[in-house]
Amino acid sequence: MSFAEMLLSALRGIASNKLRSILTLLGVMIGVASVILLLAVGNGSAQQVNAAISNLGTTTLTVRASGGGFGGGAASAAGSEKTITRAVGDQLAAAKLGHVHSVIPEVNTSLTVSGTSTSQTSITVLGTTPDYFTVGTNKIGSGAAFTDADVTTAAKVAVIGQTLASELFPTGSALGQQISVDGTPFSVVGILSQQGSVGFTDPNSVVIAPISRVQDSFTGYGTVSSLTVEATSSDDVTAAQGELEIMLNQLLGVKDTADEPYTIVNQSSLLATAATSAASFTVLLGAVAAISLLVGGIGVTNVMLVTVTERTREIGIRKALGATRWAILGQFLAEAATLTLLGGILGVIAALIGAQFPFNGTQPVILAFSIPLALGVSVAIGIFFGVYPAARAAAMRPIQALRAI
Amino acid sequence: MTVLAPAVRTPVLELHDIHQVYGTGDAAVHALRGIDLAVAEGDYVAIMGPSGSGKSTLMNLLGCLDVAFHGTYTLSGNDVSTLDENALARIRNRQIGFIFQSFNLVPRMSALANVELPLVYGKVGKAERKRRALEALDTVGLADRADHEPQELSGGQQQRIAIARALVTSPTLVLADEPTGNLDSASTNEILGMFDLLARDGRTIVVITHEQHVAEQAHRVLTIGDGVITSDRISESRQLSSAWQSTGRRAQ
Numbered sequence: 001m002s003f004a005e006m007l008l009s010a011l012r013g014i015a016s017n018k019l020r021s022i023l024t025l026l027g028v029m030i031g032v033a034s035v036i037l038l039l040a041v042g043n044g045s046a047q048q049v050n051a052a053i054s055n056l057g058t059t060t061l062t063v064r065a066s067g068g069g070f071g072g073g074a075a076s077a078a079g080s081e082k083t084i085t086r087a088v089g090d091q092l093a094a095a096k097l098g099h100v101h102s103v104i105p106e107v108n109t110s111l112t113v114s115g116t117s118t119s120q121t122s123i124t125v126l127g128t129t130p131d132y133f134t135v136g137t138n139k140i141g142s143g144a145a146f147t148d149a150d151v152t153t154a155a156k157v158a159v160i161g162q163t164l165a166s167e168l169f170p171t172g173s174a175l176g177q178q179i180s181v182d183g184t185p186f187s188v189v190g191i192l193s194q195q196g197s198v199g200f201t202d203p204n205s206v207v208i209a210p211i212s213r214v215q216d217s218f219t220g221y222g223t224v225s226s227l228t229v230e231a232t233s234s235d236d237v238t239a240a241q242g243e244l245e246i247m248l249n250q251l252l253g254v255k256d257t258a259d260e261p262y263t264i265v266n267q268s269s270l271l272a273t274a275a276t277s278a279a280s281f282t283v284l285l286g287a288v289a290a291i292s293l294l295v296g297g298i299g300v301t302n303v304m305l306v307t308v309t310e311r312t313r314e315i316g317i318r319k320a321l322g323a324t325r326w327a328i329l330g331q332f333l334a335e336a337a338t339l340t341l342l343g344g345i346l347g348v349i350a351a352l353i354g355a356q357f358p359f360n361g362t363q364p365v366i367l368a369f370s371i372p373l374a375l376g377v378s379v380a381i382g383i384f385f386g387v388y389p390a391a392r393a394a395a396m397r398p399i400q401a402l403r404a405i
Numbered sequence: 406m407t408v409l410a411p412a413v414r415t416p417v418l419e420l421h422d423i424h425q426v427y428g429t430g431d432a433a434v435h436a437l438r439g440i441d442l443a444v445a446e447g448d449y450v451a452i453m454g455p456s457g458s459g460k461s462t463l464m465n466l467l468g469c470l471d472v473a474f475h476g477t478y479t480l481s482g483n484d485v486s487t488l489d490e491n492a493l494a495r496i497r498n499r500q501i502g503f504i505f506q507s508f509n510l511v512p513r514m515s516a517l518a519n520v521e522l523p524l525v526y527g528k529v530g531k532a533e534r535k536r537r538a539l540e541a542l543d544t545v546g547l548a549d550r551a552d553h554e555p556q557e558l559s560g561g562q563q564q565r566i567a568i569a570r571a572l573v574t575s576p577t578l579v580l581a582d583e584p585t586g587n588l589d590s591a592s593t594n595e596i597l598g599m600f601d602l603l604a605r606d607g608r609t610i611v612v613i614t615h616e617q618h619v620a621e622q623a624h625r626v627l628t629i630g631d632g633v634i635t636s637d638r639i640s641e642s643r644q645l646s647s648a649w650q651s652t653g654r655r656a657q
Contacts, residue, residue, distance in 0.1 A: 005531075016513055317509045320470060321570070322498020322526040324491050398470045402509070 009331065010338040013307070024296075024303045025343040028381070031293030032347025032374045037354045038289045040364035042282030047365055049274045059101075059234045060135060061241055062265040063227040063248070082252045083223040084262055086211065091251055092227070092244070099240035104131045104228040105211055107219045111182040113207055115168030123164060125181055125207045127214025133159075135230055143175045143190030146210050154212035159190040163204035181207060184217045237268055293374075296343065297381035304336050304389035315393050316401030329394040336386025337379050344378030416443040416479075417577055417609045418467065423476035425462050425632075436462040438632035440476070444578075444611065449604040451612045451623035451640070459632040461582070464613045468501055468580045469493045481577050498527050502571025506583035508563040510555040510570075516542065517551040520570045527574060541569040545599065561592030568599060572608075579603065581612045585619055597622050 014021045065084045089105040107127040113120050132138055133145045146157045158179065165174035165188075174188045186209060195203035215221050231240035241264055254260055308315070315328055323331075348371055355364040425437040436459045444450055454460040465471040466478060469485055472493070478486045485496055502523075503509075510519045520538040529537070542548045545565040555563055564584060571579055581600070585593040597619065604610055604624070612623060620626045624643045628636040 005525075012513060313509075314511055317511055318522070318526075319494065320468070320497060320503050320509075321523045322494050324494045324526070327526055399465050402470070402505075 006330070006334045007338060010335040013311075013331075013335045014339055014342075017307070017310075020303055020306070021339060024299050024339060025346065027296035027299040028293070028340045028343025028378055029296075029347040029350060031289070031296035032344045032378050033350040033354065034292050035286065035289040035374045035377075036348060036351035036366060036370045037359075037364060038285035039282060039370045040351070040355050040366040041359045041362055042278065042285045043367050044359070044365040045362045046275065046278030046282060048362060049278055050271065058268050058271065059231045059237060060267055061229040061231065061237060061244065062267075063229060063244065064225070064263050064265065065223050066261055066263045082254075082261060084227060084248075084252075085222065086215070086224055088248070088251055089224065089227045092229070092247055095247055097240065097243040097247060099232050099236035099243055101230045101232045102131045102134070104129055104135065104230070105224045106132070106226050106228060107211060107214055107224050109214070109218050111207075111218065113164065113168070113182075114180040115174075115177065118168055118170075119180075120164065120167055120205070123205060123207060125209065125214060125218065127209055127211035127219065129211055131230075132208065132228070135228060137193070137195060139193040140190045141193035142173075143188070145190055151210040151212050154216050155210055156184065156186045156213060157189045158186040158207050158209040159192060160188055160208070161192045161202075161204040161206040162194055163202055164206065165191050167205070179207070181209075182218065186213075234268070237266060241266055293377065293381065297340070297385040300336055300340055300382055301385040301388060303339075304332060304386050305392070307335070308332060308389045308393040311393075312396065312401050312404035315396050316398050316404065319396070319398035319401060325394045328396075329390045332390035332393050333383055333386050336390065337382035340378045340382030341375070344375045347378070348375065415446055417446045417448075417481055419443045419477075419479040420466075421477045421479075423463075423466065423473045423478065425459070425466065425471075426474045436632055437466075437473075440629075440632075440634060442627070442634065444609060446609055447604070447607040449600070449608075449610045449612075449622075449624040450627060451614055451620035451625070452627045452629060453615060453617075453620050454629035455615065458629045460613050460629050462632075463629065464580065464582050464611075467578070467611060468503060469496045494526075498523055499574060500577040502574060502576035502579045504564070504567050504571050504579065504581035504584045506586040508555070508560070508567045508587070510563055510566055512555055515552050515554055516547065516558070516566045516569075519555070519566060520573050523570060523574045537573055538569070541573040542566070544572060545569045559592070560588050561595055564588060564592070564596055565599070568596070572603075577609060579608055579610045581610065583614055584612060585614070585616065593619070 063084060086105045086107075089103050092100070093103040105128065109125050110122050111125050113123040113125070126132075129151055130145050130148055133140055140159065141162065143159070145159060146155065149155075150157050158181070160168075160174060160179070168174060168179060169177055174191060177188050179186050179188060186207070192204070192206070192208070211224075229240065229244060231237045244264060245260075248254070248262055249257065249260070252261055318328060318331075351366065351371075351374075355366050358364075420440050420442040423437055423440040424435070427434045427436060440463065452460050452463065462471075466473050469480075469488075472488075473486055476486065477484055480496065480500060483496075485493065488496065497503075510516075511522065514522075517535070517538055520541055521534045524534040524537060539548060539551065542551055545568050547562060547565050547569065550558060550562065550566075555566070558566065564587075571581075584600075585596055588596065600610060600612070600622065610623070612619065614620050621640045621642050623640050626636075626638055626640045627634055
């Protein structure tokens with residue numbers, strides 16, 4: 001019997017009880033679709049994390065005071081003059097380390113910002129230097145960045161994010177307008193380009209001003225929130241980190257390197273960690289989906305057992321006509337495998353459709369290998385779960401099978 | 406028609422001292438108690454007997470659907486009493502054509518597909534299969550019903566399809582188990598007429614029946630009772646034709 005004939009005869013068997021076959025098919029279909037779709041969701045979220053992190057720039061290192069939060073000051077034994085201040089940042093820059101391109105100090109706080117008629121509360125106000133706009137995606141959309149001269153004079157100028165700009169000035173351009181940050185007037189000199197989301201805050205709802213002005217008016221001259229250090233190239237990040245550690249230990253007078261008053265966050269190691277956690281997330285989702293596929297497979301066994309019982313007489317006839325044990329086994333296995341293959345194909349189609357829609361904010365990205373994998377597994381399940389019923393059919397004695405009604 | 410003397414005709418099947426026992430110990434049922442039988446090539450034999458006489462058991466053994474507890478069974482020179490399951494399946498496929506009381510066509514399969522089925526298991530190529538199956542359907546006069554499924558056909562037609570299926574492999578032995586048991590008299594006569602034709606073509610036919618008029622169509626009538634053959638005679642129809650021809654097989 002050729003392959004096509006076997007398939008045809010299997011389809012005929014499946015069609016003989018449509019409702020039952022459809023229900024079984026549905027079980028396999030749901031299993032296959034959920035495997036592909038959940039793997040796609042896991043993969044999609046992994047890609048999202050990776051994209052967000054590479055947005056930050058893989059050439060940057062972030063130095064923060066350890067043990068404290070934003071501007072909290074280093075509460076360690078190192079003492080107040082040994083925390084990371086803007087002066088430390090300037091000294092690092094002045095040291096002209098071999099693999100360090102620039103050092104960008106950042107202070108931030110959260111304040112109420114008003115335009116001519118409306119105001120917004122809890123807006124991130126970031127104080128930094130013009131170099132900030134050279135890192136990653138922190139690009140000026142319109143207008144211009146403030147200058148080094150503005151930093152020197154602590155000018156009341158600001159670059160604001162797009163969301164904030166349209167919220168404060170819904171009718172016209174925010175450029176050149178006056179805004180009030182906690183009572184202090186700033187003139188808007190530039191608007192940021194659209195920023196991708198990184199964390200929980202909206203990066204498009206931000207006021208960026210010269211660090212000297214922000215320290216003067218709001219945060220004071222203590223510890224900065226962070227120093228963003230840009231390495232000369234992405235290959236030099238690790239070297240730059242080593243240089244930074246030595247320099248910082250000197251500047252801060254660190255004796256015990258196990259108790260450094262700062263931490264250096266390496267974006268590429270962050271990326272690796274995120275990728276690992278995304279991978280384990282994907283595996284977890286895949287495992288959950290695999291269980292539903294298993295349940296679908298057990299459904300196949302059940303249906304095939306019923307089919308074999310129902311068709312005992314047919315088995316008897318076929319054996320009387322000379323069907324061997326293997327021929328009967330092959331017939332029922334082909335039927336089970338065809339049933340699950342059909343379910344698998346429908347499952348792939350369902351998954352392809354389902355992947356068009358975002359899933360809790362994550363756009364699923366189908367893994368190419370998951371489609372042949374799920375199809376292969378569905379056929380394997382048909383064969384695995386069909387073996388027992390098929391073996392029972394094949395083992396029947398012809399005279400007993402013929403006697404069945 | 407040339408009729409050979411019994412002595413020179415080779416037996417197609419030979420049973421020697423066949424015993425069949427079902428169950429064990431006190432529950433053992435001795436269905437056959439020493440059957441000796443030889444059927445010559447081209448013979449048309451009817452086996453009669455009341456229910457419980459052992460004729461179905463004998464039919465299962467002759468059809469290689471079951472293996473005897475004791476004794477030897479030789480089919481066209483091969484001892485089949487010692488064969489394994491797969492070898493028996495091959496014998497059923499190549500050497501035996503079954504015709505059952507309840508037709509036993511596979512449902513939801515066209516008449517043509519049903520007739521092709523033994524050839525499928527005999528690993529005959531697709532084109533060859535179709536040609537032979539159509540030929541067999543033509544023999545039973547149902548070539549025009551090749552695409553019909555069993556449930557669309559009358560009982561008589563279904564049995565003719567079953568005969569086509571039994572003949573399609575050109576078997577050594579055609580084995581019919583109460584072939585007219587489920588048919589009205591018109592269809593019965595049709596089927597018996599067909600058996601006559603087959604016998605005239607030199608097919609070896611064994612029919613199991615409990616109907617006298619069916620048995621008398623055969624050339625030779627065996628009666629079985631309590632697991633042994635109680636009588637073995639030439640049928641009335643044969644005796645008549647023998648007398649008329651003043652020659653014949655087993656003339657006494």
